[in-house]
Amino acid sequence: MNDSPRASAEHSDDAAANPLRDARDRRLPLISGPGSMVMFGVTGDLARKKLLPAIYDLTHRGLLPPSFGLVGFGRRDWSHDDFAEYVRESVIADARTEFSEPVFEQLRGGLRFVQGAFDDRAAFEELTRVVSELDASRGTGGNHAFYLSIPPAAFPQVCEQLAGSGLNTPRDGSWRRVVIEKPFGHDLASARELNDVVEQVFNPEDVFRIDHYLGKETVQNILALRFSNQLFEPIWNANYVDHVQITMAEDIGIGSRAGYYDGIGTARDVIQNHLLQLLALTAMEEPVSFRAADLRAEKEKVLAAVELPQDLAAHTARGQYVGGWQGGQEVVSYLEEDGIPADSTTETFAAMRLDIATRRWAGVPFYLRAGKRLGRRVTEIAVVFKRAPFLPFRSTDTADLGQNAIVVRVQPDEGVTMRFGSKVPGTQMEVRDVSMDFAYGTNFTEESPEAYERLILDMMLGDPPLFPRQREVELSWQILDPITQFWAEHMPPAPYRPGTWGPDTAHEMIARDGRSWRRP
Known part of the structure; x- marks a missing residue:
């Protein structure tokens, strides 16, 4: 470690607590x-x-x-x-x-x-x-x-x-x-080696790790949704939540990324960072403040409490897209993409169940899935609630009623949807799912900035809450490493057709728990 003055520390946590900054006119940007x-x-x-x-x-x-x-x-x-x-x-x-x-x-x-x-x-x-x-x-x-x-x-x-x-x-x-x-290494050992290299030259508080998903407006809105509203936080726990689904789907293939992607795969590419960060923000306790140290501490507690399923074969899934038709165009299989070896076992789809061993989330599974050549491009967090313990209706009245849900749409149609039951107009008592929708594009006149705009500006300001520190990176790899090691030894990727929502093994995985994947 060098002995240079840690000047940027004055601009990090302390900057967020600066009373002049806190008292500034919120209409004026930093x-x-x-x-x-x-x-x-x-x-x-x-x-x-x-x-x-x-x-x-x-x-x-x-x-x-x-x-x-x-x-x-x-x-x-x-x-x-x-x-x-x-x-x-x-x-x-x-x-x-x-x-x-x-x-x-x-x-x-x-x-x-x-x-x-x-x-x-x-x-x-x-x-x-x-x-x-x-x-x-x-x-x-x-x-x-x-x-x-x-x-x-x-x-x-x-x-x-x-x-x-x-x-x-x-x-x-x-x-x-x-x-x-990213990637901050390809496993826990390489992440530590990489960090040692960087921190021999720069002080830890001067290292800004970019996860561009944390700069997205809707990702930051998770904190506002949860902690500024009395409406949501009282039911944001195992007493009311049945399960959580976090999806990051792309409708494209790997394009020109063969040199990077092959050997890395979907789990390392996006689940280790993007999806586990979304999980942490969804499941974390309320921080004392939004200073970097307080926010990171709560995220780290969640990641440290994540438990892997005992049966990885039953509660994880891995896939690789084959050739076929998507969006009216014929597309090649992953193994036929330029630069991909014909015997590659790199996954283009990954899904897993994770549990969080805390009082708030005990017994609530978190299902994560990500992949390429899926049904559409979408990233969302769906908090799915338990069914009402008693329904004073005939079974035919509620035959079309599903479970209540709050869905945070990260991209492309940024916003929040609430799904609940409502009576169908008419003389009969028939209850169906309806949606109440908030969309950034129609509720605010100002266009959301790109994630990199926010992150570059925060870095120049020395404001670190949206940047994961090394402890978060290591905890994420500790979650993922046993899964990827098991896959390498016991689970080759299953094929799936382009335009679908992954291999059959992914649907079988969640069906074992009596649940099904949402179709965004």
Whole structure:
């Protein structure tokens, strides 16, 4: 661990408790102070489609200072102007806000590019010079973030170069931060190794782990839904809840991600991070405050209380899509995708039952499922309630009545649906399910920001509640590792057709408990 001043700690938990911040006019957004970002992997898909447009959108909304600097680092033989044109093209193609020449020219003034490879010491010396030049010409104040949008295997080399050039060490009154993207390792051991590498160079509070799902408006709304309303929290427990389903479905295949995806699979790709974070937010106790330490503590308690089913064969499922028709188009099987070995056993669908050993959730199963080439693109959390203990109706009156549910729609139609029984108009007493729907798009005039906008701004502000810390990462791997190990030894993936909701084994898994999957 280096001995650099932990300047950013002043901007993390303490910032959330700052009385001036708490007393501010809530109509006024927080605006980042002086600083710059150095982006490694700036020519990759993530940077081009998400990160660069998000930085422009923040600039357009006035949430980054006019002096903000952005340094791209890559192998391409680009001048600063070449890089600026690349950023312009990315912004025009994928930014959420409309393109404005004056806004882009403001951003363009802080754009720089450094050519080099990760093992090129001279390139990092040039990067040091460029960062110093931004301090002098743009007034970035020695505040610099390093975004590692690169494979985890490259982290050690980049971190070593940053330390060797002194870029990781802030001067008094400034900060240096590092942002790392998932995957945070591929199992518990590799996650710990990765963390050791990063924390040898940066202090723990200066490490921001991006899980972009935590930046989504509806994910944050879980906290508002639960803890700002007396309506929900009294029934948010085992006395009333029958089970919880968390679904992340995609209707596409792996596309061009074969190099990353094969050998990783759905469970490691999205369940270990996205879905377990959604589980933690759904099941956590009310935090003392929304400061990072308090919020993370409650999430960690939930993850530590998760229990795996004793019979993994009966209560987990694994699948791999085959070829067929979806949406009127013929699609190939996973094994026929470009770059996938013909004998690959990587799963494209995963499902599991998890239990939480706490008084609030004892006996309430949490069912998680995720996959590609499923019926539609949707991410949702469905809290399904127990049936009323007594129904003073004839059985025919309630034949079409299901279980009450609260469904948080994370994407694409962000909102919340409540499902309950209501009488059908007419002379007979007939009760059917009806839905009461809240949709962000129709209830608020302001469009929800992209997740990366929120997360990049929070990182620049040094505000860490939405960023999982290492303890959460390790607890998630402790949950998943026994399952993936069992699968590797005993459970090859079962086939499923595109456009369906996974293999038969997934439906059999939940049917053993007398339940069925929702069809979103």
